[in-house]
Amino acid sequence: MLDLRQVPDLLQGPGWQAHLPVLIVTIPLIFGVLTIATGKGWKPWAWATAVTGTVFYLALQLIQRVLASPTGMVSYELGNWPRQWGIEYRVDALNAFILLIVAGVGFVTTVYAKHSVEKEIPADRHNFFYAVWLLALCGLLGITVTGDTFNVYVLLEISSLTVYALIAMGKDRHRGALTASLRYLILGSVGASFILLGIGYLMMITGTLNMQDMHERLMSVPGILESRTVLVAFALLLVGLSMKMALFPLHMWLPRAYTYAPSAVSALLAATATKVGVYMAFRFMFTIFGVGFSFITMPTTLILASCATAGILVTGVTAIRQTNLKRLLAYSSVGQIGYIVLGFSLANVNGVAGSVAHILNHALMKGGMFMALGAIVYRLDRCDIRSVRGLGRKMPLTMAAFTVGGLGLVGFPLTAGFISKWYLVQGCLDRPHMWPLAGVVLLGSLLAVVYTWRVVEAAYFQEPDDDRPVKEAPLLMLIPMWVMIGASVFFGINATFTGKISVTAAKALLGVGP
Amino acid sequence: MSWVYLATAVALLVGMFMILIRAIAGPTVYDRILATNALGTKTIVFVTLLGYVSGRTEFIDMAIIYALVSFITTIAILKFAEKGRLD
Amino acid sequence: MQVTEIVTTVFLALGCIISVTGAYGLLRMPDFYTRLHTAGKTDSLGQLLIFIGLVFVTPDLLTQLKLVMVALILMIAAPTATHAITKAAHLHDLRPWTKGDPGGEP
Amino acid sequence: MMFDLSPPLLAIYIPLIGALLIALTGRWPNLREALTLGTAGTLLYTVASIVPRVLAPNFWAVYAKAPPLRLVEVVPGVFLELKVEPLGMVFALIAASLWILNSLYSIGYMRGNAEKHQTRFYVCFALAIASVMGLAFAGNLFTLFVFYEMLTLTTYPLVAHKGTAEALRSARTYLGILVGTSVCFLLAGIIATYVYTGDMAFKPGGVFTRALASGSLTAPVLGTLFILYMYGIGKAALMPMHRWLPAAMVAPTPVSALLHAVAVVKAGVFSVVKVIVYTFGPLTLISAGQGSWLIFMAGATILIASFIALFQDNLKRRLAYSTISQLSYVIIAAALLSPLSLMAATLHIAAHAFGKITLFFAAGSIYTASHKTEVSQLDGIGRRMPFTMGAFTIGALSMIGLPPTAGFISKWYLLSAAWETEYVFVIVVVILSTLLNAGYFLPIIYRAFFRAPPPPGREHHGDHGAFEEDPEHPLDHPTATDGVFGDEADHSEAHSHVHGKLHVPGAHGEAPWPMVVALCCTAAVTVAFFFYSDLAIDLATQLRKGLLP
Amino acid sequence: MTAVVLIDTLLLLLVTVTAVAIIEVRNLYASAMLTSVYSLLLALVWVNMHAMDVAFTEAAVGGGISTILLIGTLVHTAREEKPLKQRVHWRALLLTALCGVALIYGTFDMPRFGDPKAPIHHFRVPEMMAQTVGFANSTAGKQPPPAGFDPAEYRSFNGAVASVPVDPTDTGWRENSVLAQHGIMLPKVLGDEVHAAHPAEADHHQHPADDFNGHVPNSVTSLLAAYRGYDTMFETTVIFTAGMSLIMLLRRPRREGYLQRSAPLADQPVLRVVAKMSIPFILLFGLYVITHGELGPGGGFQGGVVVACAFILFALIFGRPALYRVLPPPVCDLLTGLGVLMYAGTGAACLLLGGNFLDYAQLNSLSPGDGEALGMTLVEYGVGLTVSMVMVTIFNQLAEEQAK
Amino acid sequence: MTDVLGIYNYWIYVILMMIGLYGVIAKPNLIKQAIALGLFQTGIFLYYISMAVVDGGTAPIWTTIDDGAQKFQGPYDNPLPHVLILTAIVVGVSILAVALALIVNIKRSYGTIEADEIERMDHEDRLIEFRAGQAPDAADDAEAHHHA
Known part of the structure; x- marks a missing residue:
């Protein structure tokens, strides 16, 4: 039975790091559930901050461990069942990187959430809010570490369900939050069902749920890849994942959801939710089906690249026409997902590396920008383009953060956005006959200039409608905002870390050697 | 012996089909409740029979749960019909 | 075929006939109260007969007990439900069908 | 590495630190402006200190061996790096020296016109200079691109300075064209270069030789890349990409001067020359048979722009079209691809800088003193503002290319190069455009000195936004009776505050003294350049040496 | 048929x-x-x-x-x-028809319904479920495969050729003494693969047959709570999340109080009596279902729902205020969380005892199989607690909303 | 015949799913949509459970353990899909609960649960928001011209 005398040894021993993959997921789970007992006021927030901080620390430890490991990955068998029987966690450079992004952004956003949540959500349900918040993080982190397809589905549903609830919490500010949430719920569930069905098809044909086993089985049994079942499974997964990551024609849920969600939730979602969707696409396409099937047998490149292209251009134009800044950024997010998808649809090292790098870069920039908007909402109760006029002098730091983030979206050199575009364009040029896509990437930047600049112009060169004094955002909002924006600038100036890890991950995914 | 169970089961299915038509057709709410309830009873018998068809008598646990649940559902539906609320 | 099995078959056949007849009545009767009439009776009787029939072929005691229990629950629940339905319909002024009415709908 | 104090890096840090200090001292205008001047002086000193190294006889040998000054590895394998070479040296010298004069002028102008947001103006100006320094000393294409974009960004607030709808719209055009071309074409070209050659460093002779030899790059692709670069560098205002220049005229005059003489357009033509010389290599282009279209394109730009300039009534707009045509001189010279023509290009960058800044200073002085913006209003103004109009005359002569001004020297080299390469088209273009130049500058001088000023009551005043008026609707111009007295009164007050005397319409004299001093200085330099052009010619010769095997 | x-x-x-x-x-x-x-x-x-x-x-x-x-x-x-306006939505019909055709297209290459040779019955699951799956033969001892079963064929389906070269003398069955005790024979290739993949494994998990010392004959439960117990933990979390969401979305502010107007059915004597009689029975049955989950059909989730049904019946008959007196909402909230914590806590306890997360074998160092069974019972109760409380919460929140 | 029966279940699952999908798309009533979503998911459940069946198999539960021999001859069905679907059902009911909560809230805020009416109201909301937030550039320009 439980022998508590063993516990201290375990905690002190060097072995605890072996449990890192599972700790990262279960800590937000256990402590997230405990959040409902933390009472009122600042306590739930402090609790959530401590938990996310711990998770971030653990993610840092994990990525070090993964990079140091000779096989380039860390595996963990839940319940000590061998992977064929139970569930396996499998963390390689890509996982660890995405995990770090999600954990880091989660931590920073939690710190940021305090004021915003106090203002936007009734005080008597803060503890529930932060509980659901932590569970959302738990789901996103879980999707990222797991190596089991069905586990992906379950965790996907956790993250989705929590996100629906979090979005709907914007209902006190605008009733649109409710319809946004319901629409997301219906589309998201349909998407998730497609994913579940795809997993079912794969399980039926391979007899396993473990990603690695599935891949081996698909590769080793002759004729299996030509079967109609695998083909339809691929199509189902493609459609389901596209819905989850809001790829262009299936993005209908995203703009409203981001617009009406509470500010902190918008920031968290923009920086993590769709990124994890993209990560799933990586796993399914590269790790399970393999590059050969996904990109050579199937016309995936064509489909994804056209969707991405259309997405970049159409949402860019739509974003230009928006007056609500949150909606503007939401449309921009769909376009940015287009970049990420465009990158990996190329299926070459530079393209995929650009994709991976853009996941980080976009998370930082968009997260920071949504935080800036949150600060504006906090002070002005609105965030349309008219309300930011002249705000460049009244809230200089907030608007500066927004501007720098916007420059990143445009892809100005020395911001993070530039790095990913650099890789993406290289990827387009590397692939024969794909050079027009490079043009799309660059044209998308121009659209970004237009929509970003409308805001910058209004903030710095137009006179406000009234001379109401507006205070700068509180420090607890400014610091996280600038951490995100600062990080995006840092990774724009020195992208050695991101560049290296993206290229490593891309090579591992494509199976072209270390 | 199992053909007897099977024949009974099929006969029950036919009965269920008729009840289902009543449930779909209505026309009043009470007809539907009635049909739902009758379907519930048939289902319970059917489950038990299925246990005998396949030779696994654990299925009877299921019948108990069916009975309980369909009873509660009927009460809830009724309460809604009668009082317009659930609590 | 053993005796128990013959007994069971007879019970099952009876239960079957009653159930299906009840279902047919539920489908064909002109109004709610008449349908209630057929459904309420046949439900209870039909299921009772089938359960009794099954008890004979069941070897172990626990299962026999369970069968009896299910039958009992149904014997309690079905009339309760029928009673409640009737009461609700009555309270809501659902008029019984009388000879000469075309469809019997209120 | 970050705090390496070698001179090229210092040249970037100094304006940056200056910008910071200016931002901090914004509350005390005198201190702020003193700091601006001080920073400018220090910068000039620093830049000048590099010159001897560039002029050293063994410069190219050292250049080939010396590692670039690497600041930071942005993407693995791609560095932000600096390296000094003669062309950049010329550009840096021009920018550094003109910054001092421009600052002096700005002080007069900004105070004279009581502009708002002066601190932002000086800060952005310093930042723009920092970008120019980075651009001038860029060691590879990537660095060039980074500072090119920084320059666009830092000058944007200057163009949009006034914040009116008009200014914002023009600034949008400015930003849109510059960013659009650079991102769509220049960046694509740079990345393609990297993909094909794996090398972005500036090397005499270019980087494409190996790729061409190995066959991984074909001549048509090289030609396409060349097109990408030439149109990607929108700051060079090659004809379809020139729209931003007239649009940017809305900015305050010191900014126009910065755009036209010191920084932006110079950055454009500088980049063109640099790319042709160090990325493509004239020999590579010639042997691949690519790039001759540029000569015709630039020639057309020269003629069309000059022709348009003839019909502009707005003084600054006329100057803007003049700039477009003058820039294409540099481009045409570079496109000739002969060592002599590249020297001509280098010299013209310098010569045009001094001439054009003089002209703009003069236009700004006229505006400050009399609020006149149209050529047709300038009758007799030479009598009231003799210094200004004198300087203007010198600048105009330089533009036309008459001795004894700077313009003559560069035009001379250009003609020699054209002669040498036997491009009759170039010779014809130069001659025609000279005539056109004369055609649009001389009437101004004639009006200023030889026409009688109009009687005071018929004086034609422009207000704040007047010179931005669409040229198509000259009749829309407000007159003094149009009911804008409120505005006028405000201005008068502001002026009286600054000048210490009441401003009477029509009774103005010279502009405030810092402006006059500045513009006299630039005029003097324009003339001096004709007599003492050794330094520029030496640097150009050094550049030419690098090209010869 | x-x-x-x-x-x-x-x-x-x-x-x-x-x-x-x-x-x-x-x-x-x-x-x-x-x-x-x-x-x-x-x-x-x-x-x-x-x-x-x-x-x-x-x-x-x-x-x-x-x-x-x-x-x-x-x-x-x-x-x-x-x-x-329009009875049939043609666009939707077209879309669904297309989608349906695509899905049906995929079904043609599927193994037939009930086909014992389908890969899913052969690749991993037989080992995972050494207890029960597929061709588990009933009598002890070595048995030949069922008649008409071609060992080479099971590895492929629909004509796809097996990748592993088949030795003609090889029957394709692996003899494993432990498994053979249960009359279970595994396809050889698969078994060897597992052993090769885990040469160092020396613990009880190596032999699935005695994973639970025979305590868990319901292999659905053993899969649910042990092999894939991690999924089930998140399943519980999903339910928990749903409960929290309902509270966030629908619960009225405390100052308005929990108790509002309600319409009990207690005035109807028949219902009242039947309810009073049946509620204790339902509760007991719910607990039975939870506990019995390892032996027969049932488990934490099903039992939890049954328990919730008892509470809901109570609320239906006696009114929600009465339910609130029995089970105040704050208590209900805390119990909801407690269920998840029981599950995750069991997992964490295994971790603290030196095993992997959810490695129940650590709970009993002497008999790993008994430890597994104990762990499964604990987590089943956790699931049951959460599910029942969340269901009650959901009912309460939906009912609490005032009718128009 | 055997062939058709062999994939009969898979066809029915597709039909059920498509009925659900049709309801989600075609029905404007939100409650109907939620119910249809449930149908859609049950289609998948049917698919999973169908693949677990083994000819002549029985429920994967041992009945007798103590005597070392099992009571039932013949194969057992595959329990793995059952387990997965248990989880999926739970997920489904959670989603249904949240959807219903949202619908109740929507009814409170919009006064209707018909998607097309809500869509219209949302559109109006957005128009109001758009007008309020419009940067009056155009107005400014007109003003500037007027002043000039």
Whole structure:
């Protein structure tokens, strides 16, 4: 039975790091559930901050461990069942990187959430809010570490369900939050069902749920890849994942959801939710089906690249026409997902590396920008383009953060956005006959200039409608905002870390050697 | 012996089909409740029979749960019909 | 075929006939109260007969007990439900069908 | 590495630190402006200190061996790096020296016109200079691109300075064209270069030789890349990409001067020359048979722009079209691809800088003193503002290319190069455009000195936004009776505050003294350049040496 | 045609008819009731296909909770759908038809219904489920494979050729003493692969047959709570999340109080008496289902729903205020969390005892199999607690909303 | 015949799913949509459970353990899909609960649960928001011209 005398040894021993993959997921789970007992006021927030901080620390430890490991990955068998029987966690450079992004952004956003949540959500349900918040993080982190397809589905549903609830919490500010949430719920569930069905098809044909086993089985049994079942499974997964990551024609849920969600939730979602969707696409396409099937047998490149292209251009134009800044950024997010998808649809090292790098870069920039908007909402109760006029002098730091983030979206050199575009364009040029896509990437930047600049112009060169004094955002909002924006600038100036890890991950995914 | 169970089961299915038509057709709410309830009873018998068809008598646990649940559902539906609320 | 099995078959056949007849009545009767009439009776009787029939072929005691229990629950629940339905319909002024009415709908 | 104090890096840090200090001292205008001047002086000193190294006889040998000054590895394998070479040296010298004069002028102008947001103006100006320094000393294409974009960004607030709808719209055009071309074409070209050659460093002779030899790059692709670069560098205002220049005229005059003489357009033509010389290599282009279209394109730009300039009534707009045509001189010279023509290009960058800044200073002085913006209003103004109009005359002569001004020297080299390469088209273009130049500058001088000023009551005043008026609707111009007295009164007050005397319409004299001093200085330099052009010619010769095997 | 297929065919027809009716009936109230019928029929389908636990859950959830939830929603919204301008939505029909054709296209290469040679019955699961799956022979000792079974064929399906070269002398069956005790023989290739993949494994997990010392004959439960216990932990979390969401979305501010007007049915003596009689019984049965989950059909989830049904019945008959006196909402909230914590805590305890997360074997150092069983019981109770409390919460929140 | 019966279940699952999908798309009533979503998911459940069936198999539960021999001859059905679907059913009911909560809230805020009416109201909301937030550039320009 439980022998508590063993516990201290375990905690002190060097072995605890072996449990890192599972700790990262279960800590937000256990402590997230405990959040409902933390009472009122600042306590739930402090609790959530401590938990996310711990998770971030653990993610840092994990990525070090993964990079140091000779096989380039860390595996963990839940319940000590061998992977064929139970569930396996499998963390390689890509996982660890995405995990770090999600954990880091989660931590920073939690710190940021305090004021915003106090203002936007009734005080008597803060503890529930932060509980659901932590569970959302738990789901996103879980999707990222797991190596089991069905586990992906379950965790996907956790993250989705929590996100629906979090979005709907914007209902006190605008009733649109409710319809946004319901629409997301219906589309998201349909998407998730497609994913579940795809997993079912794969399980039926391979007899396993473990990603690695599935891949081996698909590769080793002759004729299996030509079967109609695998083909339809691929199509189902493609459609389901596209819905989850809001790829262009299936993005209908995203703009409203981001617009009406509470500010902190918008920031968290923009920086993590769709990124994890993209990560799933990586796993399914590269790790399970393999590059050969996904990109050579199937016309995936064509489909994804056209969707991405259309997405970049159409949402860019739509974003230009928006007056609500949150909606503007939401449309921009769909376009940015287009970049990420465009990158990996190329299926070459530079393209995929650009994709991976853009996941980080976009998370930082968009997260920071949504935080800036949150600060504006906090002070002005609105965030349309008219309300930011002249705000460049009244809230200089907030608007500066927004501007720098916007420059990143445009892809100005020395911001993070530039790095990913650099890789993406290289990827387009590397692939024969794909050079027009490079043009799309660059044209998308121009659209970004237009929509970003409308805001910058209004903030710095137009006179406000009234001379109401507006205070700068509180420090607890400014610091996280600038951490995100600062990080995006840092990774724009020195992208050695991101560049290296993206290229490593891309090579591992494509199976072209270390 | 199992053909007897099977024949009974099929006969029950036919009965269920008729009840289902009543449930779909209505026309009043009470007809539907009635049909739902009758379907519930048939289902319970059917489950038990299925246990005998396949030779696994654990299925009877299921019948108990069916009975309980369909009873509660009927009460809830009724309460809604009668009082317009659930609590 | 053993005796128990013959007994069971007879019970099952009876239960079957009653159930299906009840279902047919539920489908064909002109109004709610008449349908209630057929459904309420046949439900209870039909299921009772089938359960009794099954008890004979069941070897172990626990299962026999369970069968009896299910039958009992149904014997309690079905009339309760029928009673409640009737009461609700009555309270809501659902008029019984009388000879000469075309469809019997209120 | 970050705090390496070698001179090229210092040249970037100094304006940056200056910008910071200016931002901090914004509350005390005198201190702020003193700091601006001080920073400018220090910068000039620093830049000048590099010159001897560039002029050293063994410069190219050292250049080939010396590692670039690497600041930071942005993407693995791609560095932000600096390296000094003669062309950049010329550009840096021009920018550094003109910054001092421009600052002096700005002080007069900004105070004279009581502009708002002066601190932002000086800060952005310093930042723009920092970008120019980075651009001038860029060691590879990537660095060039980074500072090119920084320059666009830092000058944007200057163009949009006034914040009116008009200014914002023009600034949008400015930003849109510059960013659009650079991102769509220049960046694509740079990345393609990297993909094909794996090398972005500036090397005499270019980087494409190996790729061409190995066959991984074909001549048509090289030609396409060349097109990408030439149109990607929108700051060079090659004809379809020139729209931003007239649009940017809305900015305050010191900014126009910065755009036209010191920084932006110079950055454009500088980049063109640099790319042709160090990325493509004239020999590579010639042997691949690519790039001759540029000569015709630039020639057309020269003629069309000059022709348009003839019909502009707005003084600054006329100057803007003049700039477009003058820039294409540099481009045409570079496109000739002969060592002599590249020297001509280098010299013209310098010569045009001094001439054009003089002209703009003069236009700004006229505006400050009399609020006149149209050529047709300038009758007799030479009598009231003799210094200004004198300087203007010198600048105009330089533009036309008459001795004894700077313009003559560069035009001379250009003609020699054209002669040498036997491009009759170039010779014809130069001659025609000279005539056109004369055609649009001389009437101004004639009006200023030889026409009688109009009687005071018929004086034609422009207000704040007047010179931005669409040229198509000259009749829309407000007159003094149009009911804008409120505005006028405000201005008068502001002026009286600054000048210490009441401003009477029509009774103005010279502009405030810092402006006059500045513009006299630039005029003097324009003339001096004709007599003492050794330094520029030496640097150009050094550049030419690098090209010869 | 076997009995399974016959009944399956007929039942599925019924199910389809019901599905069409659910969508096309305009009265939402009827729709809700048909949903309940649909669930019952579906549960029959599951029973017919021997998915006992699924049928259990479907009956409890679909037939019970979902219907009550739907009706709870109808209280606050509308009973009738708005009449449609257009009876058939052609675009939707086209889209679904296309989608359906694509899906059916995929079914042609699938293993046939009930095909024992389908990969899913052969690749991993036989080992994972050494207890029960597929061709588990009933008598002890080595048995030949079923008649007509070609060992080379099972590795492929629909004509795909097996990748592993087949030794003609090899029957394809692996002898494993432990498994053979249960009369279980595994395909050879697969077994060897596992052993090769885990040469260092020396613990009890190596031999699935004695994983639970025979305590867990219901292999659905052993899969659910042990092999894939991690999934189930998140399943519990999903339920928990749903409860929290309902609280966030619907709970009224505390100052308005929990107790509002309610309409108990206690004035009807028949119902009151029946309810009083049956509630303790239902609760007991719920606990039985939770506890019995390892032996027969049932488990934490099903039992939890049954327990919740008891509370809901109580609230239906005696009014919600009475329920609040029995189970105050704050207590309910805390118990909800406690269930998840029981599950995750069991996992964490295993971790603290030196094993991996959820490695229940650590709970009993002397007998790993008993430890597994203990762990499974604990987590089943956790699931049951959370599920019952969340269901009650959901009911409360939907009912708490004032009717118009 | 055997072939058709062999994939009969898979066809029915597709039909059920498509009935659900049709309801989600075609029906404007939100409650109907939620119910249809449930149908859609049950289609998948049917698919999973169907693949678990083994000819002549029985429920994967041992009945007798103590005597070392099992009571039932013949194969057992595959329990893995059952387990997965248990989880999926739970997920489904959670989603249904949240959807219904949202619908109740929507009814409270919009006064209707018909998607097309809500869509219209949302559109109006957005128009109001758009007008309020419009940067009056155009107005400014007109003003500037007027002043000039």
